[in-house]
Amino acid sequence: MKSNSLGEFEELVLLMVAALHDEAYGVAILQNLEEKVGKKVNISAIHVALKRLETKSFVKSRYGGITTSRGGRRKKFYVITATGKAALDAQYSLRTSIYQQIPNISFGR
Amino acid sequence: MSKQPPKLALSFLRWFCKPEFLEEIEGNLTELYEIQHRRSPWKANLRFGWNVLKTLRPELTRSLFPKYPINPITMFRHNFVITVRNFRRHKSSFFINLIGLSTGLASALLIYLWVNDELQMDKFHANDSRIYRLLEHVDEATGMKTGTHSSGSMAQALEEEMPEVEFAAAVLGPYDGITLSTGEKNVKSNGRIVNNDFFKMFSYSLIEGTVDNIWAEKNSIVISEALAQNIFGTSIDVLGRTLKLQHNEEYTISGIFENTPSNSSEQFSFAIAFEEFATQEGREHLLSWGSTPATIYVMLRDGVKVEDFNVKISDFVQIKREKEVRFRTPFLVSYSDYYLFGNYENGKQAGGRIEYVRLFSIIAIFIVIIACINFMNISTAKASRRQKEVGIKKATGASRFSLVFQYLGESTLITAIALVIAVGLVWTLLPQFNIITGKELNLNLQSVEILTMAALVLVTGFVSGSYPALYLSGFKPAAVLKGKVSSAGGETWIRKGLVILQFTISVVLIVSVLVVYKQIEYTQTKSLGFNREHVMLVERERPDNDMEHLDAYIEELKAIPGVINASTTGHNLSGGVWGVYGFEWEGKDPNDNTHFEHMAVYYEVLEIFEMDLVAGRTYSQEFSNEQDKAIFNEAAIAHMGLENPVGTTIKFWGREKEIIGVVKDFHFESLHNEVRPMLISLRPGNTEQWIIKVKPGMERDVIAGLEDFQQKNNPGFALVYSFLDEEYQKQYVAEQRVSVLSRYFATLAILISCLGLFGLAAFNVELRTKEVGIRKILGSSNMAILRLLSADLTKLVLVAIIIALPISYYLSSNWLTRFAFAIELEWWLFAGSGLVAMLIAFITVSMQTIKAAGANPVESLKEE
Numbered sequence: 001m002k003s004n005s006l007g008e009f010e011e012l013v014l015l016m017v018a019a020l021h022d023e024a025y026g027v028a029i030l031q032n033l034e035e036k037v038g039k040k041v042n043i044s045a046i047h048v049a050l051k052r053l054e055t056k057s058f059v060k061s062r063y064g065g066i067t068t069s070r071g072g073r074r075k076k077f078y079v080i081t082a083t084g085k086a087a088l089d090a091q092y093s094l095r096t097s098i099y100q101q102i103p104n105i106s107f108g109r
Numbered sequence: 110m111s112k113q114p115p116k117l118a119l120s121f122l123r124w125f126c127k128p129e130f131l132e133e134i135e136g137n138l139t140e141l142y143e144i145q146h147r148r149s150p151w152k153a154n155l156r157f158g159w160n161v162l163k164t165l166r167p168e169l170t171r172s173l174f175p176k177y178p179i180n181p182i183t184m185f186r187h188n189f190v191i192t193v194r195n196f197r198r199h200k201s202s203f204f205i206n207l208i209g210l211s212t213g214l215a216s217a218l219l220i221y222l223w224v225n226d227e228l229q230m231d232k233f234h235a236n237d238s239r240i241y242r243l244l245e246h247v248d249e250a251t252g253m254k255t256g257t258h259s260s261g262s263m264a265q266a267l268e269e270e271m272p273e274v275e276f277a278a279a280v281l282g283p284y285d286g287i288t289l290s291t292g293e294k295n296v297k298s299n300g301r302i303v304n305n306d307f308f309k310m311f312s313y314s315l316i317e318g319t320v321d322n323i324w325a326e327k328n329s330i331v332i333s334e335a336l337a338q339n340i341f342g343t344s345i346d347v348l349g350r351t352l353k354l355q356h357n358e359e360y361t362i363s364g365i366f367e368n369t370p371s372n373s374s375e376q377f378s379f380a381i382a383f384e385e386f387a388t389q390e391g392r393e394h395l396l397s398w399g400s401t402p403a404t405i406y407v408m409l410r411d412g413v414k415v416e417d418f419n420v421k422i423s424d425f426v427q428i429k430r431e432k433e434v435r436f437r438t439p440f441l442v443s444y445s446d447y448y449l450f451g452n453y454e455n456g457k458q459a460g461g462r463i464e465y466v467r468l469f470s471i472i473a474i475f476i477v478i479i480a481c482i483n484f485m486n487i488s489t490a491k492a493s494r495r496q497k498e499v500g501i502k503k504a505t506g507a508s509r510f511s512l513v514f515q516y517l518g519e520s521t522l523i524t525a526i527a528l529v530i531a532v533g534l535v536w537t538l539l540p541q542f543n544i545i546t547g548k549e550l551n552l553n554l555q556s557v558e559i560l561t562m563a564a565l566v567l568v569t570g571f572v573s574g575s576y577p578a579l580y581l582s583g584f585k586p587a588a589v590l591k592g593k594v595s596s597a598g599g600e601t602w603i604r605k606g607l608v609i610l611q612f613t614i615s616v617v618l619i620v621s622v623l624v625v626y627k628q629i630e631y632t633q634t635k636s637l638g639f640n641r642e643h644v645m646l647v648e649r650e651r652p653d654n655d656m657e658h659l660d661a662y663i664e665e666l667k668a669i670p671g672v673i674n675a676s677t678t679g680h681n682l683s684g685g686v687w688g689v690y691g692f693e694w695e696g697k698d699p700n701d702n703t704h705f706e707h708m709a710v711y712y713e714v715l716e717i718f719e720m721d722l723v724a725g726r727t728y729s730q731e732f733s734n735e736q737d738k739a740i741f742n743e744a745a746i747a748h749m750g751l752e753n754p755v756g757t758t759i760k761f762w763g764r765e766k767e768i769i770g771v772v773k774d775f776h777f778e779s780l781h782n783e784v785r786p787m788l789i790s791l792r793p794g795n796t797e798q799w800i801i802k803v804k805p806g807m808e809r810d811v812i813a814g815l816e817d818f819q820q821k822n823n824p825g826f827a828l829v830y831s832f833l834d835e836e837y838q839k840q841y842v843a844e845q846r847v848s849v850l851s852r853y854f855a856t857l858a859i860l861i862s863c864l865g866l867f868g869l870a871a872f873n874v875e876l877r878t879k880e881v882g883i884r885k886i887l888g889s890s891n892m893a894i895l896r897l898l899s900a901d902l903t904k905l906v907l908v909a910i911i912i913a914l915p916i917s918y919y920l921s922s923n924w925l926t927r928f929a930f931a932i933e934l935e936w937w938l939f940a941g942s943g944l945v946a947m948l949i950a951f952i953t954v955s956m957q958t959i960k961a962a963g964a965n966p967v968e969s970l971k972e973e
Contacts, residue, residue: 026137073136
């Protein structure tokens with residue numbers, strides 16, 4: 001298995017997939033991310049991130065039913081896997097453990 | 110549903126995106142588009158395009174090559190094996206193609222070498238782009254002539270007065286047959302008289318001596334390496350040695366230059382200084398602005414536009430001659446272009462050798478096309494044999510592209526084999542070709558040549574393979590494997606068209622060959638107005654103005670056994686030599702500056718040439734003051750408009766001259782030109798050659814006698830002689846070459862065409878064996894079957910002839926316009942050519958059909 005580290009943007013996408021649970025597909029992820037982060041994100045960045053997450057088996061995907069919008073194309077929904085959840089947990093606990101080591105610094109406003 | 114996203118971007122996305130991602134990505138992009146479209150359709154379009162572009166990422170685009178490629182080497186080997194097997198199985202068509210393509214390529218290569226050499230002519234000078242030749246438009250009031258020569262002072266004047274000029278060279282010559290001697294050794298050589306700038310301007314590199322000081326000493330001579338070898342046996346340490354010119358003046362060698370390269374139009378072995386030569390006594394005319402003895406070359410400075418410069422010098426002669434001469438307009442043309450574009454008509458550039466370059470390039474292309482057509486026709490005609498192969502390949506998943514590739518590979522392979530043979534052919538034929546073209550061509554396989562040949566193979570392979578490849582790969586596998594022989598109407602139509610094209614080209618070539626041949630024959634047999642048979646011309650070596658001397662020499666010549674008559678002349682009637690103007694007669698248009706050809710003669714020259722007098726008499730020793738008399742040709746009399754010429758007095762260069770005779774027009778130039786006005790005057794001082802009428806069959810005795818004569822009177826000079834009819838031939842060298850070459854190439858073209866026709870006929874007969882058998886059983890005669898089988902193909906040739914005749918009529922009448930005296934294009938020339946083509950085609954076809962018609966029907970019908 002290749003390096004299973006998570007890039008910053010990948011982590012955001014993976015979090016969003018987990019958060020949207022079962023309703024996560026390209027455009028939904030995009031809209032929610034833009035809303036949360038507060039800046040424009042290009043759809044192709046999300047596509048690439050999803051492909052990478054999938055090859056690292058952090059997410060799995062399935063096609064939705066045929067719709068009349070979207071030019072007749074099906075949606076592809078993503079769900080976080082156990083490995084994906086574990087990776088998020090590991091990242092999260094790593095961060096919190098380091099964060100807790102920070103002494104109580106005062107920046108004295 | 111609202112509007113569709115932009116089509117172009119969408120199809121681009123579909124093209125590059127990995128297929129397994131396309132569903133998702135296209136869906137997402139479309140959804141975004143739809144959302145945005147509600148707000149602003151215009152922005153949505155832009156956004157969509159932008160998103161498509163952003164999707165161009167390595168992870169999302171598909172590979173240019175299939176993920177599981179067919180191993181190209183295996184495939185290549187497979188194709189190769191199939192090709193070789195196919196060649197072996199169909200040996201006859203393989204050899205027909207091979208012979209056609211290799212001879213076609215060989216002639217294309219030969220022509221390429223020749224054309225390339227012509228195009229490279231004179232281009233080797235380092236400053237080629239800035240070197241120009243000076244020509245002069247001369248307005249003769251009756252028409253514009255373009256003179257190649259100018260005044261000797263022109264070079265110096267231009268260099269001094271025009272800041273744009275870097276160098277200007279004046280050149281006199283060529284002087285052929287000049288005797289150089291040292292001690293007992295005499296060598297005939299040819300040289301130029303050149304000014305100081307000549308070696309600075311042109312890239313004739315000096316091996317010994319430097320450009321700046323070769324002319325430092327008086328009486329210096331610069332010789333070529335080969336001449337040094339010839340005279341001294343070495344080219345080392347010859348500087349400072351002396352040579353005698355014409356056993357007269359002594360010159361010191363001040364430099365040695367590399368032999369003039371074969372791609373130089375100027376070929377010379379020595380040079381002496383113009384400045385020194387022209388300033389000697391009695392040579393004032395060389396520097397006078399009134400005469401035009403010198404060739405002038407000019408090298409402009411960097412960045413000077415020749416068009417501007419030409420405007421500036423257009424009145425240069427006028428100013429020099431104080432407005433006295435208005436009709437000479439000098440102008441510059443590129444020196445190296447002049448070789449190919451050397452003809453001027455009425456002041457306009459009118460082709461030159463470039464026409465032959467174009468002509469032969471076209472012929473080369475045509476011959477290769479004919480060979481390609483053979484390949485196309487035979488491969489498509491035999492397509493039925495390969496239908497199964499195509500069907501199976503397609504059924505097992507071969508794409509059309511890979512089939513096209515296979516067949517193109519096949520044609521390229523056969524072309525490559527043909528090229529190897531062609532190179533061998535060129536190798537063996539080149540010496541012969543060099544003799545015909547008068548060139549020194551080599552087939553040196555350098556990178557440029559190899560690239561050219563590779564390109565030739567690829568292009569030829571592609572052209573000949575393209576149609577068969579598309580045709581063969583287009584079969585429907587299901588139909589083919591079921592056994593349906595697909596034979597679309599279009600396919601035979603194209604094949605017929607190609608045969609017609611082949612024979613059209615062939616017939617045009619046959620007619621052209623006939624026309625050229627007839628015209629050459631015409632120049633040989635046309636009565637020229639004088640007798641050129643059994644007339645010898647001998648170089649006299651020195652001018653001699655002493656009439657008593659001349660008479661004594663002539664008596665001596667006449668005493669040689671075999672000599673009927675002898676005299677001396679300044680004109681050998683094989684091309685124009687000396688144009689003069691400045692005649693005055695009653696009623697002359699003051700602007701008329703027509704040049705009259707000037708023929709300087711001695712007594713009895715007109716009798717030796719057997720010219721006819723229209724009126725009056727010739728020069729005779731019985732009369733006195735003959736030098737003040739004049740004889741004109743009819744053209745001159747007509748030009749001056751004199752009613753009763755004999756006895757009339759005209760003025761020439763200020764002296765009165767009485768006309769004593771008029772000669773019938775004769776052709777003193779090639780038949781390209783009309784007969785121009787000519788003055789024949791008795792000027793022994795301007796005569797140059799002995800002219801001797803010889804008894805037929807006594808030539809050897811006369812030459813022996815002349816050797817003795819030369820030994821006695823001109824010791825140290827080798828005897829140089831020629832026959833007048835040979836000199837006459839030299840005027841048609843270009844036409845002779847074209848005649849010989851076009852004959853070869855036309856023969857080749859028709860041979861290759863017939864080869865193809867032969868292949869087609871063989872195939873047709875094979876296809877119809879059963880039909881012929883059944884017809885015979887039902888009582889058809891051999892003749893009827895012969896007619897049936899031959900009709901198809903011969904009909905095509907007939908159509909080709911009908912198309913070809915008008916084209917060839919147009920082309921040949923066009924070619925004949927360059928002769929002032931040309932043959933009539935008679936109907937039988939065309940009918941004959943058509944008949945010949947028809948006959949050849951018929952014989953080719955019937956070689957196959959007779960065999961088929963005579964075959965026993967049992968043989969063809971017993972099986973199946």
